[in-house]
Amino acid sequence: MIKKIAIGLIAAAAMTVGGLAQAEDFKPAIVFDMGGKFDKSFNEAGYNGAEEFKKKTGIEYMDFEVTQVSQRAQATERMARKGASIVVAMGFAQADAVKAAAMAHPDTKFTIIDMVVDLPNVQSVIFREEQGSFLVGIAAAMASKTGKVGFIGGMDIPLIRKFALGYKEGVMHANPKAEVIENMTGTTPSAWNDPTKGGELAQSQFDRGADVIFAAAGGTGIGVYQTAADSEKFAIGVDSNQDYLHPGTMLTSMLKRVDVAVNDAFTSAKDGTWQPGIKVLGLKENGVGFSVDQWNKNVLSPEMIAAMNKARDEIISGKIKVTNYMDR
Amino acid sequence: METFQIIVLLLDATLRVATPLVLAALAGMFSERAGVVDIGLEGKMLGAAFAAATVAAVSGSAWVGLCAGILTSLMLSSLHAYACVTHKGNQVVSGMAINIVVAGLAPTLGYAWFRMGGQTPALNGDSRFRGIVLPFAEAMRDVPIIGYIYAELISGHNIIVYMAAAAVPITAWILYRTRFGLRVRAVGENPHAVDTAGIQVDLMRYKALAVTGFLCGIAGTYLSTAHGAGFIRDMTAGKGYLALAALIFGKWKPVPTMFACLLFAFTDAVQARLQGVALPIVGEIPVQFIQALPYILTVLLLAGFVGKAHPPKAIGEPYIKER
Numbered sequence: 001m002i003k004k005i006a007i008g009l010i011a012a013a014a015m016t017v018g019g020l021a022q023a024e025d026f027k028p029a030i031v032f033d034m035g036g037k038f039d040k041s042f043n044e045a046g047y048n049g050a051e052e053f054k055k056k057t058g059i060e061y062m063d064f065e066v067t068q069v070s071q072r073a074q075a076t077e078r079m080a081r082k083g084a085s086i087v088v089a090m091g092f093a094q095a096d097a098v099k100a101a102a103m104a105h106p107d108t109k110f111t112i113i114d115m116v117v118d119l120p121n122v123q124s125v126i127f128r129e130e131q132g133s134f135l136v137g138i139a140a141a142m143a144s145k146t147g148k149v150g151f152i153g154g155m156d157i158p159l160i161r162k163f164a165l166g167y168k169e170g171v172m173h174a175n176p177k178a179e180v181i182e183n184m185t186g187t188t189p190s191a192w193n194d195p196t197k198g199g200e201l202a203q204s205q206f207d208r209g210a211d212v213i214f215a216a217a218g219g220t221g222i223g224v225y226q227t228a229a230d231s232e233k234f235a236i237g238v239d240s241n242q243d244y245l246h247p248g249t250m251l252t253s254m255l256k257r258v259d260v261a262v263n264d265a266f267t268s269a270k271d272g273t274w275q276p277g278i279k280v281l282g283l284k285e286n287g288v289g290f291s292v293d294q295w296n297k298n299v300l301s302p303e304m305i306a307a308m309n310k311a312r313d314e315i316i317s318g319k320i321k322v323t324n325y326m327d328r
Numbered sequence: 329m330e331t332f333q334i335i336v337l338l339l340d341a342t343l344r345v346a347t348p349l350v351l352a353a354l355a356g357m358f359s360e361r362a363g364v365v366d367i368g369l370e371g372k373m374l375g376a377a378f379a380a381a382t383v384a385a386v387s388g389s390a391w392v393g394l395c396a397g398i399l400t401s402l403m404l405s406s407l408h409a410y411a412c413v414t415h416k417g418n419q420v421v422s423g424m425a426i427n428i429v430v431a432g433l434a435p436t437l438g439y440a441w442f443r444m445g446g447q448t449p450a451l452n453g454d455s456r457f458r459g460i461v462l463p464f465a466e467a468m469r470d471v472p473i474i475g476y477i478y479a480e481l482i483s484g485h486n487i488i489v490y491m492a493a494a495a496v497p498i499t500a501w502i503l504y505r506t507r508f509g510l511r512v513r514a515v516g517e518n519p520h521a522v523d524t525a526g527i528q529v530d531l532m533r534y535k536a537l538a539v540t541g542f543l544c545g546i547a548g549t550y551l552s553t554a555h556g557a558g559f560i561r562d563m564t565a566g567k568g569y570l571a572l573a574a575l576i577f578g579k580w581k582p583v584p585t586m587f588a589c590l591l592f593a594f595t596d597a598v599q600a601r602l603q604g605v606a607l608p609i610v611g612e613i614p615v616q617f618i619q620a621l622p623y624i625l626t627v628l629l630l631a632g633f634v635g636k637a638h639p640p641k642a643i644g645e646p647y648i649k650e651r
Contacts, residue, residue: 015603038444156615183603184615193567195556197600200341207337219560222450226557229452245450 028053028266029062029084031092036065041218041239042258043045046090046113049262051187057270071198072097086269089113089264092159098122102257109274111265114259116278123167123263125261125279129159130166131315132176133214134322135308136236137170139290140212141178142304143251148179150205152198152224154217155191157183162325163238163254169322174307181205185220190231195223202227202235212236212251225250234299243295252300253291284316334474337579338597340481344555347492347594348547350375352571353578353585354499355543361580362518363642368408368423369544370568371430375402376548378434381448381559382441384455390553393455397553404430405541406534409538413533416646427568435561448559457486457554486587488550489503503612512536516640518522547571566637572620577630579637591629595622 017035022126037047050061062084064075074098089098092115102110102119109121116124129137129203139148151167153160168180183201186189202213206227213228214236215221221238222245229246231318237243237253244250261281268274276306281287292300314320329529352369359366368458376397384393404426411422435446442448465483468475514522515532523529551567552559570592599618 036439036446040444049531064565097588183600187619190562190565193560193562195558195560196551196563196565199595200345201600203344204341204597208601221448222558222560223556226450230458 010126014241022326025085026059026270027062027077027083027085028059028088028269029064029086030088030262031067031072031079031090031094032063033072033089033093034066034069036067037063039219040242041221042243042256045240045256045258046088046262049259050088050172050266052259053266055265055266059270061266069093073100076101076110077104078091078275080108081267086265086274088265090258090262091115095175103148103241103308109269109276111274113261123265123274123276123279125138125265127256127287128280128282128322129163129216129254129256129282129288130322130324132256132290133163133166133171133216133316134173134320135283135290135311136214136254137167137172138174138250138307138311139300139304140167140214140234140236141171141174141250142301142307143299144175144178144210144211144212146211147175147177148181150181150202150207150210150213151183152201152205152213152215152220153184154186154220155189156187158326159236160184160216160307163214165325166322166323167214170311173320180210185217192220194220195226198223199227203231206231206233214254216254237291241290241291241293243293247295248299250299252296252298255289255291257287257289260287283312297327313320333476335599336477336480338594338601341600342590342594343481343485344593345596346427347489348555348567348587349571349574349589349592350549351488351490351495351543351550352568354495354582355540355547356572356575357499357503357537357580357582357585358512358543359540360575360643361516361640362512362517362533363640364409364412364533364537365644366408366421366537366540367420367572368404368425368426368568368614369540369571370564370566372401372404372541372544373429373548373568373647374434374552374564375404375430376545377552377563378430378438378448378548380545380549382438384451384553384592385442385449385558388453388455389449390455390457393553394457394546394549395568399485402538402541405537409534410561412646413530413541415539416648419644419646424460432563434559436466438550438559439505446561450573451553453486455529455553456557457550458490459486460490483554486550486553487555488546491538491546492550496582496586499578501506503582503646508535513640515647517644519642520650523647523649532543533647539625552600562610575636576639577626577634579634580640591650592626595625 032043066072080101087110089112095115095117098110098112098117102122111123113125151192171178171180185197191237202224212234215224216238223247225235229249234251239256241253243253284288356366356369373447380393380397383396384390408422411417412419438446462483465479469479483557511532519529574588577588599621602618
């Protein structure tokens with residue numbers, strides 16, 4: 001099941017093997033998942049983090065783009081064999097591959113993004129998506145004139161329910177009378193890459209009165225944003241900053257700083273400060289957030305930004321509690 | 329009034345979703361009525377979707393994209409014809425090969441050309457087919473019932489939706505009222521008789537497959553430049569197979585096939601609408617069940633209501649002259 005889940009999320013796997021090695025033979029590696037490193041979303045964020053590391057240190061990194069499910073295990077294994085110091089694996093789909101490779105190469109360091117693999121040489125980075133979704137939920141409720149907002153998820157899995165629940169709580173926080181219309185695109189991995197269906201779901205939500213839609217659906221989201229632009233209603237992006245896709249109708253994007261996580265994994269492995277275990281990145285760690293930029297400055301009002309910043313501080317201080325779907 | 333609005337909007341969504349199915353099913357009708365199994369509808373649509381999106385992105389014109397889509401689909405169709413009409417190859421294998429080749433080739437070329445993970449750049453403005461507001465649609469909107477139906481359901485679609493609507497009567501006319509149609513049907517039923525009458529069977533099948541390619545090209549173009557806005561890997565998502573199912577469902581006849589396509593599209597529209605809505609008595613239905621609904625319905629209808637479907641007699645058999 002986990003494997004299936006993973007296929008869908010534009011996942012990237014990066015393995016970092018490093019640690020004890022000297023800086024000159026420090027060989028970081030990253031394995032991107034299906035979707036590829038230029039997917040405008042999750043994988044691309046990982047690519048940006050790796051590029052940043054390269055720019056900063058001048059160290060080249062090895063990378064591989066998984067294009068078929070069967071390549072995942074091979075790719076991770078090959079990176080470890082080639083003597084990578086740290087292998088970063090992007091996306092929860094890579095969990096099985098990382099587990100197998102980590103057991104076979106106990107001296108190699110592995111970092112997996114979006115999934116927990118419990119082994120002594122694996123670092124698992126997970127994000128508090130519900131906190132970021134809460135904030136964009138506030139913006140959605142404030143931007144909505146009808147009091148109805150929408151959510152479109154990709155494949156119906158707990159990770160996406162986590163986005164949905166946080167978003168819903170954020171909407172209710174800003175406007176307790178608001179109504180949230182929720183749709184999942186499908187129950188198979190193809191739900192991550194069905195923009196036509198995404199567009200239809202968005203159209204159906206607009207017809208039902210929603211005027212802001214948050215899509216956490218990978219490639220399916222592209223159809224949602226397109227329909228929002230065609231109908232001149234608002235949409236909210238996810239993972240990477242997607243505001244530039246349709247300036248004027250993209251309200252904001254829920255950012256997941258995968259780039260920071262990848263860069264940190266490489267840097268800490270090089271410095272020798274890399275630690276195995278679970279690393280949770282939330283608002284406090286700047287792991288999630290929202291985008292304010294030249295593309296959405298005309299639609300995201302200062303009041304919305306102020307309300308989101310206020311909620312951000314209150315979540316960090318513990319005054320607002322956002323429910324984590326996984327903990328229910 | 330609200331129920332009425334919901335129904336109209338559902339039908340509106342049905343038309344949008346049914347368009348590629350109708351075009352692809354009619355495409356399959358020409359091929360299968362001529363005795364050539366065409367399981368490669370999916371691949372032809374996907375190839376056309378990719379070509380149309382690529383050319384539309386580069387040229388900035390959806391119409392140039394449409395031409396490219398049709399051309400690509402025609403090429404794939406003639407490949408199919410070359411393999412299984414000229415060389416008497418297995419039709420299912422050839423069709424499947426086309427599906428697999430296109431599924432791999434399109435994202436690979438897209439990746440090489442645009443470096444966007446196999447997608448093509450997002451299309452906008454003139455590089456897409458936009459909705460057409462029919463005359464008086466806004467003025468009519470306030471007329472009760474008829475006005476609303478006209479403004480929401482009939483008006484506001486893009487040109488390809490209207491093309492698909494027109495394609496159904498045109499196909500029926502060609503198949504049943506023209507010499508070409510008669511010969512296509514005869515070639516699929518009894519190619520020996522046709523041959524005896526002095527008509528070249530292989531040439532007829534080539535012609536039928538060209539029509540198939542043409543219609544599939546429009547269907548694929550619709551996916552990437554009208555309904556969607558750009559090519560995405562595997563964007564046909566089984567629509568070619570669904571169209572084939574609709575064709576069998578409709579007993580290889582144009583109007584019943586259209587209704588089968590509309591039924592599939594309607595269940596799809598309903599399932600988007602039913603999600604998360606609490607119904608009386610049963611309460612909220614799980615997503616999984618709703619998404620299985622179109623398929624459950626298909627099985628039930630096929631098993632219980634459609635009755636025996638008679639495929640063209642010579643379907644799947646390459647024609648070999650007896651000596």
